[in-house]
Amino acid sequence: MKLLSSLIKEIKLASHSFYFYVEIGFAVVLLIVVAYVVPDNFTSPKNEEFLYFDGPPAAFEVMLSDIDDTDGAAEAGTFKVKGETIDTTLYENDESKYYFTANADDMMTLADSKNKTGAAIHVDSTTFKTTFDYYLQGYETQRLKNLISIFHVNENAVLETAYDSQEIRVMQEVPRLSDKINILPSLLTFNASLMGFFILAAYVYLDKKEGVIKAYAVTPSPIWHYLTSKALVVMLTALVTTLIIVIPIVGAQINYALLILLVLTTGFFGSGLGLILGGFYDDMEKSFGVLFSLMIVLGLPIIAYNLPSWDPLWVKFIPSYHIVYAFRELLVPNGDIPYVLWVSLAFTAAGMLLMWICNARYKRTLSV
Amino acid sequence: MIKVEGLYHSYNRDGDYAVKNASFEVPKGEVFGFLGPSGAGKSTTQGILTGLLRLQEGKVNVAGYDVKELKRSMFNKIGMSFEQSNVYSALTARENLRFYSKLFDVPTEDPDTLLKLVGLFDVADKKAGEFSKGMKHRLTFARSMMNNPELWFLDEPTTGLDPAIAATIKEIVREKNKQGVTIFLTTHNMYIADELCNRVAFIVDGEIKLIDSPRNLKLQYGQNLVDVEYGDGGSLKKETFSTVDERDIKKLQELIGRKHIATMHTKEATLEEIFIKVTGRELV
Numbered sequence: 001m002k003l004l005s006s007l008i009k010e011i012k013l014a015s016h017s018f019y020f021y022v023e024i025g026f027a028v029v030l031l032i033v034v035a036y037v038v039p040d041n042f043t044s045p046k047n048e049e050f051l052y053f054d055g056p057p058a059a060f061e062v063m064l065s066d067i068d069d070t071d072g073a074a075e076a077g078t079f080k081v082k083g084e085t086i087d088t089t090l091y092e093n094d095e096s097k098y099y100f101t102a103n104a105d106d107m108m109t110l111a112d113s114k115n116k117t118g119a120a121i122h123v124d125s126t127t128f129k130t131t132f133d134y135y136l137q138g139y140e141t142q143r144l145k146n147l148i149s150i151f152h153v154n155e156n157a158v159l160e161t162a163y164d165s166q167e168i169r170v171m172q173e174v175p176r177l178s179d180k181i182n183i184l185p186s187l188l189t190f191n192a193s194l195m196g197f198f199i200l201a202a203y204v205y206l207d208k209k210e211g212v213i214k215a216y217a218v219t220p221s222p223i224w225h226y227l228t229s230k231a232l233v234v235m236l237t238a239l240v241t242t243l244i245i246v247i248p249i250v251g252a253q254i255n256y257a258l259l260i261l262l263v264l265t266t267g268f269f270g271s272g273l274g275l276i277l278g279g280f281y282d283d284m285e286k287s288f289g290v291l292f293s294l295m296i297v298l299g300l301p302i303i304a305y306n307l308p309s310w311d312p313l314w315v316k317f318i319p320s321y322h323i324v325y326a327f328r329e330l331l332v333p334n335g336d337i338p339y340v341l342w343v344s345l346a347f348t349a350a351g352m353l354l355m356w357i358c359n360a361r362y363k364r365t366l367s368v
Numbered sequence: 369m370i371k372v373e374g375l376y377h378s379y380n381r382d383g384d385y386a387v388k389n390a391s392f393e394v395p396k397g398e399v400f401g402f403l404g405p406s407g408a409g410k411s412t413t414q415g416i417l418t419g420l421l422r423l424q425e426g427k428v429n430v431a432g433y434d435v436k437e438l439k440r441s442m443f444n445k446i447g448m449s450f451e452q453s454n455v456y457s458a459l460t461a462r463e464n465l466r467f468y469s470k471l472f473d474v475p476t477e478d479p480d481t482l483l484k485l486v487g488l489f490d491v492a493d494k495k496a497g498e499f500s501k502g503m504k505h506r507l508t509f510a511r512s513m514m515n516n517p518e519l520w521f522l523d524e525p526t527t528g529l530d531p532a533i534a535a536t537i538k539e540i541v542r543e544k545n546k547q548g549v550t551i552f553l554t555t556h557n558m559y560i561a562d563e564l565c566n567r568v569a570f571i572v573d574g575e576i577k578l579i580d581s582p583r584n585l586k587l588q589y590g591q592n593l594v595d596v597e598y599g600d601g602g603s604l605k606k607e608t609f610s611t612v613d614e615r616d617i618k619k620l621q622e623l624i625g626r627k628h629i630a631t632m633h634t635k636e637a638t639l640e641e642i643f644i645k646v647t648g649r650e651l652v
Contacts, residue, residue: 005470009459016458211454215511218418218448219471220440364422 002221006229010203014233017206019199026195027241030187034180034249041179047096050116052107055123055130063121067091067098081113108135130156175332180249185327186302187245192238192263193323194298197270197277200234201291204278223362227355231271238267250331258340259330265344265351266323272354279361319350369519369550370394370417375426377412377574386412388574390426396518399541399551401565403558403639405649409574410554411451411523417552418448418521431519444474447517451524451554453504457497461488461507464496465514472515482510485540487533502529509537513544520544523554538564558639568639572647582639589645590637594620599628608635 014020053060075090077099086106088099101107104120111118118135134148151159207213216226242263246254273294281287301321304311305328315321326343329335375390387409394400404410415421417430419438428435433442455464465479483489486506491499496507505528512520525541526534541564545551555561561568562582569579580588592611597604607623609616611634623629643649 002471005467009456009463009467012463013456013458210457211450211452212456214420214450215448215454215468215508216471217420218443218446219468220443220473221471222440 003225003229006221006225007232010229010233011236014203014237017203019202020237023191023195023199023237023241024244027191027244030191031245031248034183034187034245038180038183046092046094048114048116049096049098050101050107050111050114050118051098052101052104052118052120053123054104054120056125056128059123059128059130064091068093070094079110079113081109084109086110104133111135111137175334177328177332181331182328184245184249184331185324186305188242188263188327189266189302189320189323190299191245192242193266193270194295194320195241195270196234196238196267197274197298198291198295199237200230200271200274201277201287202284203230203234204275205281205283205287208278208282224355224359227275227358227362230275231268231351231355234271234274235264235267238270239263253333254330255337258337258344261344262323262326262330262340265347266326268351269319269347269354272351272358275358276354276361279358319347322346369396369398369431370400370552371427371429372413372417373427375413375416375423375428377409377416377421377424379412381424385574387416390571390574390576392569392576392579394550394552396550397545397548398566399545399553399564401561401568402552402554402571403556403561403568403643404571405556408571410556410571412574413571414521414523414552414554418446419443441473444472444515445517446519446521447512447515448521449509449512449523449525451527453501453508455496455504455507455511458495460493460495461499462492464507465511468511468514474515476514477516479514482513485513486510487536502533505529506533506537509540513540517549519550519552521552521554524557525553525555526557526560527555534560558643562639570643570647572649577647585639585642586636589642591635593635595631595633595635596620596623597630597632598623599630604630 053063069091070093075092077088077090079086079088079099086101086109088101088106088110091098091100099110101110107118107120110116112135115137117137117140120133120135122131122133123129130152132152136145154162204213213226239260242259246259277287277291277294281290284291297318298320301315301318301324304315304321305324322343326340329337329340371393373391375387376385377387378385390409390413392400402410402413412421416423416428416435419435419442423435431442431445433439433445455461456467459467461483462479465482469476469479480489480492483492486509488503488506488510491503496504499507509522509525512522522541526537529537538560541551541553545564551564553561553565565582567579567581568585570577578585594609594611595606596609597606599605609620611617637645
């Protein structure tokens, strides 16, 4: 009864608080962005190459056959660089655009103005020996320079044969999500689980500022009721904001029972962190350094998730890493359900440990 | 109702004591005033008695509970009115009281009855955040009566209130005391202590300097003087006479016979004057 009364009070307070509407508003903004701004799949712009060819027409024909122009026709064009007009001939395939200039100087001017690498290709008309002059910008890595240096140690045909004979073995088939859906695990982790930690700390600071925490301390109601009611209201808010985003975007293609379980358990953990922070500091200003640092650390796995090439082992030890990937498993068809359950269980246990610490801490510091 | 023996408290546990060797008892039904200037150790002592501060050294028994092994059920028996108002700004006055009423295990007062008692019934549905400082203070005061406490802690109950409201608050305190409620009043206002308390304790620098009833203190430390205003040659003069000094008695008798007496008042020492005399400190 006391817990229910505390929970109703917390819901009333939350519904009157600025932070609650910030969370709801943030969820709505995310929904709009994901629904209307993020495409189903991102398309990357075509690579642009600036080239000058110096050699016999027959060799140029061979090169064009390698380029394999989409419509098989050259396209004349011009670039204006510092008031000077440079004529180009464009060939284009699915991956790149190749701009050929009339001379090496034009190629260098264009490459310079576009901050791109340019190349002059020389083919001897009698021996057909090919040489390349690369025009670099100066900031290229040594690895790229080394690659360019060794790239032409063999004839193109030899390189191509070697490339085609590379054996590529797929060790694990990773189900692919559309880019629109793939963005959701990061947003849900941040909005539902991490935001709760910040909001809960803010609620405690508000109570401390108003002194109501002292008034609560001189009632027979146990401290854990106070803590639990705060955590419950934050978990409830997390659930609402998650559903605001997920229902319109994903529809019925997700297991909602597991989603609710994951949001509540990870929200419980986030609430525990927020309560810990609230127990050690008196206001947002004093805790800002720790709060900000913790947000950054917990946000690192989100970066790792979005940059697959950056996935160091130590990131896996940050709890939010598993929140992101558990959300992902819920979104992929035939996702790893045992992993989601394991994450939910682990975060419930971690949340309970945090609440136990909070209970001891608040008993000592709730009052004066 | 309260028994304190050899109480010490140091915030930094470094031997710099906010309360030093405090011992006193408050029997059931008494209004006990704990008086001292800011920083004297009043709030620290009250914090320990109400479980808001952890007991470090000494023995403290409150309402039959050993504060060392604090049980939450103790709070069913005590009420606490804080000096600084501490109510939920986002909730109405009624919601504030209703919420607290559900936190007790004992029958509680009807929130509306309490709001009527402190003159806030008309604004029961107004958010506490829109209240004036005095109204918030009254709401905090009303909340402390929610569980009909046997032992009532009042911290500066009339501070910042206008005289009419302060008189109402004092009347409520008297009425509750008549009903048998024990009251522990913490204040630096000697007038309210004089009006309400059966006994007072003077505390300075964490040490209790004396404990006695205001009447005994006045008898012990007060001077027996009479202030007289009389007409003399068309002007009004003022003189003070001792009622124990033979020469002063004689002069006063002569004055009454020869002059027109405008006003005559016996002059008792105030608690504030006694406090300064005993402790050598002012009540700032």
